[in-house]
Amino acid sequence: MSILDHLAATIEARKGADPDTSWTAKLLSKGPEKCAEKFGEEAVEAIIAAVKNDRVNLTAEAADVVYHLLVMLAARDIPLADVLAELERREGTSGIAEKAARTD
Numbered sequence: 001m002s003i004l005d006h007l008a009a010t011i012e013a014r015k016g017a018d019p020d021t022s023w024t025a026k027l028l029s030k031g032p033e034k035c036a037e038k039f040g041e042e043a044v045e046a047i048i049a050a051v052k053n054d055r056v057n058l059t060a061e062a063a064d065v066v067y068h069l070l071v072m073l074a075a076r077d078i079p080l081a082d083v084l085a086e087l088e089r090r091e092g093t094s095g096i097a098e099k100a101a102r103t104d
């Protein structure tokens with residue numbers, strides 16, 4: 001099992017856990033909107049680190065972003081497998097070619 005699969009399974013298992021002992025349970029208990037807000041905050045912190053070219057902080061903030069992305073997905077019952085399947089579907093299609101093929 002990859003670390004991403006393992007983390008997603010841990011997050012799923014935290015649904016209904018004690019918010020006093022689990023950060024994940026605490027966040028999930030506040031609802032999907034709060035989880036989304038937290039993901040946004042962590043993304044901004046990663047952006048700031050990237051703009052500053054602060055490599056150590058960017059690595060740590062990127063890990064925060066990935067964790068909080070998984071919490072946000074769990075809050076809306078979107079399985080990680082669905083996201084990975086979407087990435088697989090896109091594999092090999094350049095963003096340039098995909099944009100050029102759009103009709104809207």
Ligand SMILES: N=c1c2ncn([C@@H]3O[C@H](COP(=O)(O)OP(=O)(O)OP(=O)(O)O)[C@@H](O)[C@H]3O)c2ncn1[C@@H]1O[C@H](COP(=O)(O)O)[C@@H](O)[C@H]1O
Nearest residue numbers: 007010011014021022023024025026041045063064067068
């Ligand atoms: N990967 C993480 C993880 N990454 C970040 N965080 C927590 O997310 C919280 C972020 O909160 P804050 O925004 O207050 O923290 P911050 O951004 O560092 O603080 P500021 O800069 O805003 O002051 C911190 O408490 C971090 O410890 C995480 N908490 C848990 N996990 C994983 O989830 C598992 C289950 O954790 P629990 O649910 O707590 O048991 C753990 O074993 C880990 O594998």
